[in-house]
Amino acid sequence: MTISDWSQVTRPIPVPNEWTKPFWEAAKQGVLALQRGRSCGHFQHPPYATCVNCISTDLTFEPIAGQGTIYSYTIMYHAGDKRFAAAIPYASIIVELDAAKGALLAGNLLDSPYTEAKVGRRVEVVFQKLNDDITLPQFRLVKD
Amino acid sequence: MWENRCKVAVSGVGFSTITRSAEIPLAAHALQAVNAAVEDSGLAMSDIDGLATYAELPATGHAIVDGISIVSVNCMMAMLKLPNLSWHVQVETVNIGGAVQQAVNALLAGVCKYAVVWRAMHNPRGTYQNLPGTYAQGAAQFTAPYGFGGRGQGMAVAYTRWLERHNQKREKMATLAVTQRKYANKNPHAYFYKTPLTREDYLNSRMVAYPFCLYDCDIPVQGAVAIVLTTAERARDLKPRPAYLAGYGQRLAFEVAGRIGSLSSYMEGGSSSARLTWERSHPRRRHGHL
Numbered sequence: 001m002t003i004s005d006w007s008q009v010t011r012p013i014p015v016p017n018e019w020t021k022p023f024w025e026a027a028k029q030g031v032l033a034l035q036r037g038r039s040c041g042h043f044q045h046p047p048y049a050t051c052v053n054c055i056s057t058d059l060t061f062e063p064i065a066g067q068g069t070i071y072s073y074t075i076m077y078h079a080g081d082k083r084f085a086a087a088i089p090y091a092s093i094i095v096e097l098d099a100a101k102g103a104l105l106a107g108n109l110l111d112s113p114y115t116e117a118k119v120g121r122r123v124e125v126v127f128q129k130l131n132d133d134i135t136l137p138q139f140r141l142v143k144d
Numbered sequence: 145m146w147e148n149r150c151k152v153a154v155s156g157v158g159f160s161t162i163t164r165s166a167e168i169p170l171a172a173h174a175l176q177a178v179n180a181a182v183e184d185s186g187l188a189m190s191d192i193d194g195l196a197t198y199a200e201l202p203a204t205g206h207a208i209v210d211g212i213s214i215v216s217v218n219c220m221m222a223m224l225k226l227p228n229l230s231w232h233v234q235v236e237t238v239n240i241g242g243a244v245q246q247a248v249n250a251l252l253a254g255v256c257k258y259a260v261v262w263r264a265m266h267n268p269r270g271t272y273q274n275l276p277g278t279y280a281q282g283a284a285q286f287t288a289p290y291g292f293g294g295r296g297q298g299m300a301v302a303y304t305r306w307l308e309r310h311n312q313k314r315e316k317m318a319t320l321a322v323t324q325r326k327y328a329n330k331n332p333h334a335y336f337y338k339t340p341l342t343r344e345d346y347l348n349s350r351m352v353a354y355p356f357c358l359y360d361c362d363i364p365v366q367g368a369v370a371i372v373l374t375t376a377e378r379a380r381d382l383k384p385r386p387a388y389l390a391g392y393g394q395r396l397a398f399e400v401a402g403r404i405g406s407l408s409s410y411m412e413g414g415s416s417s418a419r420l421t422w423e424r425s426h427p428r429r430r431h432g433h434l
Contacts, residue, residue, distance in 0.1 A: 072301040080294070094404060118308065
């Protein structure tokens with residue numbers, strides 16, 4: 001099975017805003033940092049105006065370990081999105097980190113055939129530089 | 145039971161011509177549907193005093209042009225110039241059901257007598273999901289860079305979760321698609337009226353976004369449907385046999401924009417909507433105590 005070819009893909013570039021800036025600042029440094037409510041300690045992703053656990057607005061960002069499992073995935077076969085047409089078929093995955101249950105991060109399954117995407121498989125974060133400002137957290141399978 | 149059970153009725157239905165993609169401005173479809181619904185009811189257009197719609201353009205990445213790709217309440221007002229118009233609304237959440245619910249509420253509140261609700265849907269020529277953007281703004285900044293471009297992929301991950309966590313098979317979804325097509329084959333207004341679909345067709349169709357195949361996707365078309373709603377009392381004097389509205393229920397899930405993959409959020413939204421509808425419409429159950 002072949003590995004999806006991402007070399008011709010033009011990924012849309014994230015535009016950080018008030019809520020999300022610390023996430024992207026950390027990623028640029030090769031650190032995965034998620035939003036966390038100070039009152040109850042709940043980690044969440046994507047960032048939001050309030051803690052989704054306790055409605056507190058006292059929020060911060062903290063580094064978190066990048067190991068987790070594939071929560072779910074989809075394999076894209078349709079070339080409708082021209083930016084990604086060169087990579088089909090490819091796996092877009094959702095990852096749940098061990099240290100942040102309920103926080104769901106999107107990514108691609110890098111360095112493995114897309115057929116290796118399965119719910120429950122172990123993955124770890126890797127960082128993919130898009131440009132000088134933006135680095136994407138991505139995921140690859142953890143070798144047993 | 146809801147105290148307003150069966151106090152509002154549907155007293156007219158109208159359909160526009162339906163085409164695979166846009167040939168004429170969407171406003172012409174909407175007008176055709178509204179005219180047909182009012183004619184079906186036996187009312188004169190000047191009797192209509194309430195208007196409601198959900199105008200959203202389902203195809204992403206295309207220009208929103210009122211009258212061409214959407215038909216707003218304002219657009220309909222400008223076409224009809226209803227002399228007795230006394231209430232109107234345009235909803236943004238919970239789809240066309242939200243507009244119907246608002247019209248029901250307006251009739252119950254007595255702020256209008258005969259409300260028309262329409263849904264007009266545009267299918268642009270060319271690519272339906274037009275995703276050329278260089279940047280990913282808002283909630284999409286965490287999904288679009290990974291190829292989660294369209295809404296379908298967000299649903300696909302919840303579907304995969306169901307398949308693999310609950311040891312399910314795609315074959316079960318064939319039943320859904322094939323059954324819905326059987327209903328379409330009985331509806332002369334349906335685009336697929338004369339096109340059957342078998343389980344084999346479904347299982348042999350090409351994959352779009354696994355686990356969704358071609359026949360898990362609805363077919364985008366251009367057209368409009370409208371209904372006339374009125375109070376049950378007034379409905380008795382109108383031409384069609386009234387279809388009484390026993391209850392409604394619709395609720396979104398408690399979910400943050402951009403967080404995708406959760407099956408339970410779909411379940412929570414769907415089951416709460418079903419529960420509300422059942423509680424309100426069931427003659428022997430008290431609302432809120434199911």
